[in-house]
Every structure is written in C-alpha cells, then in structure tokens.
Amino acid sequence: MLIFNPDSDPALAAQLNRLLDAQAGALEQRRFPDGESYLRVHSDCQDQDCLILCNLFHPDERLLLLLFLADTLRDCGARSVGLVTPYLAYMRQDKRFKPGECVTSRPFAKLLSGAFDYLVTVDPHLHRYHSLDEIYSIPSRVVQAAPLIAEWIQARIPQPLLIGPDSESEQWVSHVAELAGAPFQVLQKERRGDYDVSVSLPDLDDAAQRTPVLVDDIISSGRTMLETLNHLRAAGLPRAVAIGVHGIFAGDAYNQLTEVADVATTACIPHLSNQIDIAAPLADAVRELLAEREQH
C-alpha cells in the first residue's frame, strides 16, 4: 500500500504507514505563477492500493488538489484509491434553511464519491442524516471517538460530570458518559449567527463536587463551548475540561477557550491541543474496507 499525504499531517501519516505496513507515496506539488497547481506522482502506483490522507478542514483550500491527486493515481494504474479524512467537512449544512441555499453536504459528497473507492472518517456531524450512506455512494467507515475519549477521561479525571452543550451533542456525550461510567447533562443551545450563540443551563444536582467535562464533536468559532463555559463558571462550578473531537479553532477560539478551561482534542485535526490518538482505529477501518473489496 502507498499512502499519500498532500497536506501537512506528517505525524498521522507516519503512524498510518507503520500500522498499515505501507510506504509513503512521493509527490511533487507546486503552484504556477498564476496560482494553478502542478502535481506529479513519483511513486509507481501500478496495481497498488493507494490511500490519501487528507484532513478536510479548510476544505476549499484542499479539495481541488485532492481530486487531482485521486484522478492521477487512478490514471497511473492504482488498484484502489481510498480516502482517510479524519474530519469530514461540509456535514453541517444538511438542510436548506432559506430558499436557494446550497445544501453543501450533498454536492460535496457527490464530488468525493465520484473520486474515491472508499472513505474513512471520524465522527462526522450526522444530525439530520442518519448515516453517510444517505449522501455518499461509496463504502465508508466511521471511527467513533467515544471509546478513546472515555478512556482519556477515566485515566485523568476522578469525578467527571459530562456536559453536552446542545441536543446535537447528545449522541457523543451520552456514549462517552456510558463508556466512562459518568453522569451527563445535555444543555439547550440557540444559535442566532456564526458568533452569536446562547446556551441555557438546567439544574446540575451534585455538580459542585464534580469536574465539568464538556464534550462536542466540533469546536469551530468556539462560541458554543465558550457560552457553556461562561454559564458553568457563573453557576460556581470548578474549572472545566473542554473536549472536542474535531478542533478547528477558527480565529482566536483556542486562546479564548484556554483562558477559562483545559482544552483537549483528538488528533483528527493537527493542533497543539491534540491529546487523544486516533491512528489505530483509522488503520483498522482501512483494513476492513480493503478486505471487503477483496471479497467482492
């Protein structure tokens, strides 16, 4: 197997190379003076299973090159071309809220489904969709971060109270709570704009004795976490731990969050907050999908 990593996540790429007993694919990429991309694959791909590790955060900057690369690998004789994207972008617009809005999750899924044989990701934002199969036409595997997060919490936080900032987070926080053997609460969120979010706090019984541990799938502007943290502080709760599966941290979000909480994320998006490793289940998922392809 050859693993290509066109963007910069050399740490995860090296882990996957080792776990999958694969070789690093060699690429040459640069920009022409007019901004267009030059791409050349130096590895021999003939009859090889090729895998692209591409973190699709900031997707607009990465997608075109990713599609060029997938197409080139196929053109050079690859036996299969798979995609590992720990963060699957454009899952949150899963509905047309206003007339004429692009339901971006769908055309994005079409583009990736047309380019790849299979897809592996971690906890995509499945809210109105129940499964990736509703919009992706290729086989996919979803790695769940809950067992990894639960293990991390159990090893570090003696009396946790898990908190989900909104109803969408319930699927993650309830799963983590069950695995960690900890109580959980889910709050109510109202979002009025990208940076305008309010969260209401129900009665938290024995909360004062416990460390609040917020769990959400995505930390983007950080508003959801910040708003929740402000409420917890106002209610007199101890300093919280904020855990995100996917830490995007737009703008100054990370600095603002670390002022009021300890922040930890999985290694889905490379960031200094990464504390929870995801390489092993990603490699298992790739193995499973390739084994299924062999059978058909």
Ligand code: R5P
């Ligand atoms: C949406 O419901 C997600 O689960 C997250 O709560 C949301 O994407 C977080 O975004 P932000 O950090 O911009 O508030």
